[in-house]
Amino acid sequence: MIYILLSIFCSVTVAVFLKLAKRYKINVIQAVTWNYLFAILFSLVFFRPKLGDLLQAPSPIYIGLGILLPVVFWILAASIKNIGIAKSDIAQRLSLFIPILASYFLFKESISGLKLAGLLTGIVAILLTLFKKQGKRSGGQISDWIYPTVVFTGFGIIDVLFKKIAQVQSMPFTTSLVLVFGLSFVISLIAIGYLAIVKKQKLELVNFLCGCILGAFNFGNIFFYLKAHQALASNPSTVFAAMNMGVIILGSLIGLIIFKEKFIKINYIGLLLALASIILITLAQLHAF
Numbered sequence: 001m002i003y004i005l006l007s008i009f010c011s012v013t014v015a016v017f018l019k020l021a022k023r024y025k026i027n028v029i030q031a032v033t034w035n036y037l038f039a040i041l042f043s044l045v046f047f048r049p050k051l052g053d054l055l056q057a058p059s060p061i062y063i064g065l066g067i068l069l070p071v072v073f074w075i076l077a078a079s080i081k082n083i084g085i086a087k088s089d090i091a092q093r094l095s096l097f098i099p100i101l102a103s104y105f106l107f108k109e110s111i112s113g114l115k116l117a118g119l120l121t122g123i124v125a126i127l128l129t130l131f132k133k134q135g136k137r138s139g140g141q142i143s144d145w146i147y148p149t150v151v152f153t154g155f156g157i158i159d160v161l162f163k164k165i166a167q168v169q170s171m172p173f174t175t176s177l178v179l180v181f182g183l184s185f186v187i188s189l190i191a192i193g194y195l196a197i198v199k200k201q202k203l204e205l206v207n208f209l210c211g212c213i214l215g216a217f218n219f220g221n222i223f224f225y226l227k228a229h230q231a232l233a234s235n236p237s238t239v240f241a242a243m244n245m246g247v248i249i250l251g252s253l254i255g256l257i258i259f260k261e262k263f264i265k266i267n268y269i270g271l272l273l274a275l276a277s278i279i280l281i282t283l284a285q286l287h288a289f
Contacts, residue, residue, distance in 0.1 A: 003231055004225075004228045004242045006220065006224040007220070007221050007228060008243060008247055010217045010218070010224060012085075012089070012247060013217045014217050014221065015076075015080055015085045016254060017214055018081070019085055026210050027207045028074060030208070031207045031214055032070055032077070032211070033191070033192050033211065034207065034208050034211025034215065035073075035211045035218055036070070037215065038216060039181045039215045039218055039219045040178060040182055040185060041215075043178045049174060061165055062183060063183060064161055065158065065161045065162070066180055066182075066184045067184075067187050069158065069180065069184040070187055072150075072154035072155060072158060075154060079091070079147035082144070083147055084255045084262075085251050085254055085259065086251055086252040086261050086263070086271075087129055087130060087261075087267075088147070088148060089247055089251035089255075090148075090252070090274050091129075091152045093244045093248050093274070094126055094152065094277065095151070095155035096156070096159065096244070096281070097119050098152075098153070098155075098159065098160060099160045099163055106160070112284045114281075115281055115285075118281035118284060119277075119281070121276055121277040122273075122277035125271075126152070127270070128270030128273060129267050130145060130267075131264070131267060165180075177222065225243060228243070237283075240282055240285065245278050245279075248275060
């Protein structure tokens with residue numbers, strides 16, 4: 001369980017970092033760019049991929065992931081800044097609905113009654129969690145829905161693409177991760193290059209240092225999650241449930257207690273339904289084994 005706890009800690013720490021970025025005037029796009037550089041370095045040290053595998057021509061799936069990862073990361077940062085850690089984490093974690101639906105429509109897997117109940121509960125959970133009373137602030141209602149919707153959709157598509165590359169037999173999954181990080185780094189470099197040259201945005205050392213920290217925790221989240229699956233190979237549903245519920249609970253507690261994020265009663269009901277949804281889907285997975 002120590003690996004699961006470490007993965008949860010790393011995941012929520014990334015969200016806290018993105019929440020604090022504006023307060024300490026951190027340029028998120030620059031920090032995310034250097035985050036991928038350090039994620040590559042950590043991956044080379046811990047995963048030790050074969051150079052020959054890395055030189056293989058990337059498929060459209062790898063390119064798609066290379067583009068989506070930084071873009072969705074930037075949107076996640078905007079979501080955390082605008083609607084808070086708690087709601088953004090719930091939107092991210094409930095994005096698992098998309099790969100579940102993809103499993104049915106693309107990978108021809110069956111959906112049990114429990115899993116369907118979990119999906120329907122999760123949809124209601126998202127609606128209730130993001131519900132906001134009218135008149136709280138002018139012009140804020142559209143963005144309150146757009147950010148978590150894009151986070152939900154973006155991370156869901158990323159999960160589907162990761163599932164696709166996990167099925168690639170010619171390349172280990174950890175090697176695929178290094179390749180995806182590399183492509184994400186190139187895309188991010190293009191973005192900060194454009195901002196530096198066209199928008200005259202300065203490249204600052206503080207963003208490089210913050211990118212190092214962000215990269216360490218971002219990589220740690222993935223590394224410890226994989227280690228947890230290795231340690232509990234016979235209980236994948238335990239890892240799945242503990243990770244998703246842990247992030248939702250810890251992220252919500254930090255958002256509510258430390259950052260004083262606003263929840264109304266209906267949002268708390270949504271939070272409880274989000275946890276119930278994870279439990280139902282986990283039970284469905286456990287029943288499938």
